[in-house]
Amino acid sequence: MFSKFIPAVNLQPDLRSARGTRIQKGLSIRLIRVVTLILLDIISVSLAWNFAVFNGTPLQSPWTQNRSFLLLVITVEIGVIAVKGLYHPGKHRRNYLGLIQAISLSECLLLLVAFLYEPETYVSRSTFLIFWVFSIALVCLSRLWIDVAIKVVREKGAVRYPVFLITDAEDKQQHIQLIEKEKCYAVQGISDSSCLDRSNRKATFEYLRKEGIVEAFVSWSAIKNRLYVCWHFHSAGIILQILPTKNEVHHPKSVFWMIGETPCLTIPAPIITGSDFWVKRCFDLVCSIILITLLSPIYLFIAILIKLDSPGPIFFKQNRIGLHCKKFKMWKFRTMVVNAEKLQADLEAKNEIKDGVLFKLKNDPRVTRVGKFLRSYSLDELPQLFNVLLGEMSLVGPRPLPLRDVEKFQTMHFIRQEVLPGITGLWQVSGRSDIENFEEGVKLDITYIENWALWLDLKILLKTIRVVLQKTGAY
Template identity: 55%
Template sequence: MQLRKGTNIRELRVLSLFSLDALAIYLAWYFAQSLSTPWSIFWTTDNPVSFLPILGIELGVLASGGFYQSGESRRNYAGLVRALSIANVLLLLTAYFYQPSQFISRSHFLFFWCFSIVLVVGARFCIDQGLIMLRQRGLIRYSVMLIAEPQELDPARQMISREDRYNLVSILDARSLDVNLRYETFKSIQDKGVAEVFITWSVIKDRLFLCWQFQAAGIVLHVIPVGLEALFQACQFWSIGKLPALSFSPPTITGKDFWIKRSFDICVAGLLLMLLFPLNLLIALLIKLDSPGAILYRQVRIGLHGKTFKVWKFRTMVENAEQFQTRLEAQNEMKDGILFKLKDDPRITRLGSFLRRTSLDELPQLINVLLGEMSLVGPRPLPMRDVEKFSENHFVRHEVLPGITGLWQVSGRSTITNFEEVIRLDLTYIQNWTLLLDLEILLKTLKVIFRRTGAY
């Protein structure tokens, strides 16, 4: 019974979409036939049998493109336009080779191409919007179950809720799949009428053979990569020897891209150092008058490929500030303790507070950019104290030059209190880098600085 329930839902979805597309294609051909230049057409809506080849070609192209599968593929409207365009070209070629010596109405195929796109895409868009409205009211949702380790429950729930089409009816831990509890787990799934189950990768990686049991019960099994979301954003799914495989491309900031970015950094950093020289002199004088100590502050940070370097900053704290940090660790506002952030840090001087809010304390790092130790944009370089608390997946941020600013700074700055969110932003930047993205982040940084949001 459970097998039929899960299967019937999928079959009903495919049949509905198939029928809707067939109707839209029929109407598109009918309208094109009515408006175009008359010709001795051998495919006509007046004869349903002769119209079947048109449906076969159009629907076959859509099916091969995955537009009858669940998820985002059927809502890929740009992909639908491409598929319908390819199908229309195939129809035109078929008509030409079938009747090479007869007149073929080009206006007919032009009208059909336009009408098919408008009707097919329009119908699917209306259906999707209707489904969204119904799901917002709690209707047409799939009952699902989640099986995850305790530490993965919250991120897994968030992943499922973002889809906005599931009703999470039960949550179990990994032990529910142990041999002695497995029968009760499958019985619970069937009793609750669940057709789809979500399992985190850490739960299933040692129990891959269980996939067969879920499939035999007619249950769709989704394995979600909790904790590896940023990594899987850069992968491609393909087949090798008829077996599924994932390909991970290297970061884009390599080779000629690196030298394009490096040339941009040198030009901009050199220009800014010349233009901002009077401002730097003024800040240096004010620091000297405000509190005793050096004007510039140099701290060891971890940079490209894990190599250490000394980052330059205007001093914003009292002397021997690092020695006082151990006393303040208990007040750290970062949830995981990797970074140290304290809003009302008693070590910050009066002028230092202003310099931090305006990010003027970072200006000497333009020297680090010229020396090739940093970039204008990239993941922020962190002190040894923070890096020593890294997990294995955190070190990927060291595969590119650290930056004065980055996605972290323009997406919340110090208001972000979860280092995993910082890592996600860093990886998003690395995987999607373009020179235009660097310019965009630099402009957003200026906006954040003028608003003085999230900095302390």
Template identity: 50%
Template sequence: MSTAFLNQGSLDLREPVFAKIRKGSWWLRLIAMVATDYTLLLFAWIISENYASRNFSDYTQSNSLQMIVIAVTVQIAALALQGSYQLGKKHFQYLSISKTLVFAHGLLLLFGLISQSVFDITRSTLILSLLASILFVCTGRLAITFFFDHLHQQKILDRDSVFVICSPENYEQCLTTIKEENRYIIRGMASPTALDRYSRRETLEQLNKLGVTEVFISWDAIKNRMFLRWLFQASGITLHILPMELKPIYRDIEFKKIGGMTCLSFDCPVITGKDFWLKRIMDFIAAALFITFTFPIYIAIAIAIKLDSPGSIFFKQTRIGLHGKPFQVWKFRTMKTDAEKLQKDLETLNDTKDGILFKIKDDPRITRIGKFLRRYSLDELPQLFNVLLGEMSLVGPRPLPIRDVEKFSEQHFIRQEVLPGVTGLWQVSGRSNILDFDQVIKLDLNYIENWSLGLDFEIVLKTIQVVLKKEGAY
């Protein structure tokens, strides 16, 4: 059981082993900025303190050195929190840098008032150090820009290798836009078909062979293929979108100027899915404990089903799980034994707008005890065994039957890229009352985009609330 738990989980999109550190020479610029900032800030404090005291030997004293180290550390931490060192962020917003340093000096002043014995600072030193810090840091950032540009021009430091994916009619416009930036080497181009579900892995292998660090994709080529954000990120490749049509996409994006055109860039974390194994462990432990302590409820439900109608206690159905692989979902039986055969005759009564999901408000196939079980979602309890086997998670997009998945459009398959769940955002946002599958996809996409352990915990709590209130279940 534990082997299945680990092996199945390792296929999930968020699994950390699948992720790679972002490619390219970004780390050189990052190290240069941190080291330059620290040195210049240290220098600014030494000059300020000694100019204010007119004694250029005092800074060698232990108290002075301790004060300077604390001050510089606070400033560096403030710049880091402001996003000055984050990958993909703008490092040269001088107004933001100035505001952050002013805020850091405010903290230092407050700290000095609270603990004067450790951090004794004069007003003149504080003012001089603030002015010097802003001047030195902004000048240092400007110097770093010129320095790295010179290295690129002299070919001492290789330019970033990029790949372009767009429609053939946009080739010339994309190339012109990227070449104007004068810091990229274009390794190749491809049409949007390279991003199709059955071609994307081959495309990714080609990018890795070419040593590509960044990919530029036109908006018309990616608008229905947003799964690629995670695919490229997990391979350490930064994704940029060239907006032929500018529309809202995701919240964690950054606007950049590439050749004079506004470009949307996704921030690529160093490691993706760092909480994934904790999620899998919590799923396993929670499912095991729940089954152990509620086993009498399982027995009571089994007896009630057996007394209510002839047939088996459990209902087993093939559903589509992670990466489109079928698996067997277990539920308590809530319908007559010939329910699946009768479904074909009931298709005309389907309440859903697009027909992808199959929902009937007063389904004649449901048994008396089945209505009660569905009202409180007790029929889903056996799926905790699927969680133990690693086929499902406690929270995630609901696994759907083969009949529903066969009606999917291309953009719907994104929900198959994470482990399916016993409950999810769909279940706590309306359950059976949501009759438009596009709304389901939006909720699933919202969950995948904003996934965190905190969100999982919030959905579990909301699920309990929704079940007790019997909202939207039939």
């Protein structure tokens, strides 16, 4: 069974990485839209201010005489509109009530600034009221104009995002009608759920890249058993729209969105695909080099202790199964007697892991005296920093397991092998050896893969320090 899951050499390095760094699909169109809206708002606010100053009651004030104050007015109004999310696409752009609230709030902020700066010489009440009314009117009119213009252009089939639909035959027509109702998408291709199968996935994503697909609409029934496929869309820079059913599950990286009257889960693509995983790899390299340098005296001290305690080598090298089920030598400080692996066969009956996939024994007779101390503080894991340096492991990720354990995997467990293994992980900081069921550990690994972000790695590393110092679940 194990041999079936050994991949070809040209597989991408990690589920979360991208084949080369590229800008998010359709980003240029989105940037043009946002810049156009901001320019129209700047023009509208400037016109409203000048009209108010010209027609309002004159008052000697630096606000009306110094052009730099107009820049402050524009900055505050545009800033509040942006914070309210009114430059986002779809209904956010057309949220006129939100625009009125944002402009009114910015006027109040300007009054507060004026009071604190020079309470006696702001502008007259008539100037302020004219500016407030005309700001609302001109900004809303400019939004209405741009909305009508986009609608007319899209009715003619232009300025539409190229999308790909993946759905089952029985839902195909319904989903096509739903997408076309928005009148901002051009369906470039349609396929069923088989295109996301392991054997077809590479060809599917090559096609999507070649066609310049910006967004992919996938029905929940087509993706429900392939949640980790979401990472492939993420690393390809393609926004994933999940069309839910009555029994949909909220994916941890998704945000709620409406297509017409239908709720939809959107998993956004990064602006620069592969950038977050590239940062992770750089972080791994820098940290491993620094730690190896700083800890070199401790390495030497541990090596002396091991030599004085029991005969045998200082380091223990074991074949572990890593990324894409490839074997590699994982390094540890030796904590057991020399013939420990041969003795394990006699101890299998005492295995404390309930389902038998892993092998754990609290009072393992093979562990040496120094080994027991090293294990309690996880000092035996320090040589794995060299594995990190070589790119075989990461600081954070699912723990690499021996061949004996992986051979007992079921198909669903192999998702662990789609990402770089780590020295520590969510499993380790959530109980370490106290977790007695392999399925519980796998669930934690899958949770880590689905929710992965740089901040999660940092959180796990910080928690690892606390867990190690407290010796939680270590033996």
